[in-house]
Amino acid sequence: MENIVLMVVDVQNALIEEHPCNEADFTKNIQKLIQSARQNNVEVVYVRHDGGIGDELARNTKGWEIYHEIAPKSTDRIFDKCYNSAFKDTNLHKYLNEKGITSIILVGMQTEYCIDATCKVAFEYGYNIIIPQATTATYDNGLFSGEALVKYYEQKIWNRRFAKVLPVNEVIKQCLCNIVV
8 A cells, every 4th residue: 555654643641641441552553553664664643732731731741742652753743733633723634645645544542532533534635544453542431431432433433434444463464564665
C-alpha cells in the first residue's frame, strides 16, 4: 500500500500516567507499528493535544510531552491541536495532501474522543483509515469500562463504516511491509 502514514494521536505523559485500559498492550502495539513503519520508510506523524493553561496537557509541561516509549525522532512531524479532531485548525490535512497521502493508520488516545473525531473527519476528507486492534485506549467513565468502549468503537462504530479495523500483525503485513519505495 503506497501513500500511507502512521498517525499517533495524543499518546502523552499525562494520559499514560492515568493508566488507560490495556496500557501495556496498547503501548507495545504502537511501538511495534512505529518500528515496522520506520523499517519500511513509512512516515510516522504525531499529533499532540494542548489543553490550555492549567490543564494536565498544557503546552510545554511534562504532561503535554509525548510519552517516551513512543517518542518521535527529531525528524518526525508533530502537529499540535486544541480540539478533539487532529484536523481542526491544524495544517495536518494540507500536509498530508502535499505528501500525496491517501491512507492513514490511526492509533492513540482517547478512543471515544480524539480518535473517533479524527477517524470520522479523515473519512470525510476521503482518506482510507486503518485502525489496528488494541492501539486505541481510554478509561473507565462510570457508565462503561475503558475496555468496553474500545471494543464497541472497534467493532460497532468504525469497522466497515469509517475504517478497516484489523489485527496489528495484519496491518504490518498488509500496510507496512509491502511498500514500494
